[in-house]
Amino acid sequence: MKPLKELTRPNIWNLAPYSCARHEYAGKQAKAFLDANENPYNSPLNRYPDPLQDKLKARVSAIKGVPVENIFLGNGSDEAIDLAFRCFTNPCKDNVVAIEPTYGMYRVCADINDVEYRPVLLNDKYQMSADALLRACDDHTKIIWLCSPNNPTGNLLDRKEIIHVLTEFDGLVVVDEAYSDFSQGKPLRYDLAEYPNMIVLNTMSKAWACAGIRLGMAYASKEIIDIFNKVKYPYNINILTQEKALEVLKDPFQIDDWIKMLVMERYRMVEAFKMLPICEEVYPSDANFFLAKMTDAQAIYDYLANKGIIVRNRTNVALCHNCLRITIGTRTENMELLSALRQYE
């Protein structure tokens, strides 16, 4: 790996971060908070939230097995994705490499930051080739974007290939593990200490069933996390989100139950789809959705939408011609989808 200083945008490396009132005081006992121009009424919403979310990070650390100093919390994983671009790429000069197809936000953030985006096609099994990704890199490639289990394809990427990229690439490698809770595969977040150039993403939006509160995690070396913390908005996670997240994380067993039910339903749905005459192929999934190749994705999408059942039409995505992406819902919702598809002609 190149020295982090070389990978960081020079203005960001030299940035003196905003110093907020709550940060300076940091945890000492106090009788009166007269430092931040807050209104003394309307507690607790009158107070600024903890800028580094210590309590919440301690909880996430315990559940995810990642040390607190290696955790960044963002307004959704989307904040961490954007920060990776803003901290480590120079607009109009650097580029990033990514598997294709994958999650759309990597390209959107590249475009917003005016950074060249180099997609590298997966093979017909939706697997990546480390060598193909490395061949797409040059001296100005700062980040390689991987997503496992991948979206919209649903499959885990081959671990050996990911490790090959991590060891051979001299820039940063992001591994988005938004869906790892639905998979039996060993998450890469446990190997952070081994790969100082790795950034792993998690989110509360999927297995933890909290897309509405907007909370995402990035795990990386302390040096990388410190740079994220320097650049983020000082109070990026609001009080309501921090409190709600703590409440949900009190009961991880509830989350395990949801995951078990969704994985069971996924299995059932995949088997049922294989029997549908209008379904040509179902791709293996390690996520809470699956991708299915249909006879005519657009017509089936329209038919379902007319019945009030909304799935994701991915037919215009690379390697996904005529594919629908189906999220696993409740048993009732899944049954409704199946019975509608059985009546399709």
Ligand SMILES: *Cc1c(COP(=O)(O)O)cnc(C)c1O
């Ligand atoms: C859904 C999803 C996310 C979640 O993003 P949030 O901003 O945390 O809601 C992240 N990565 C991938 C690949 C996803 O599919």
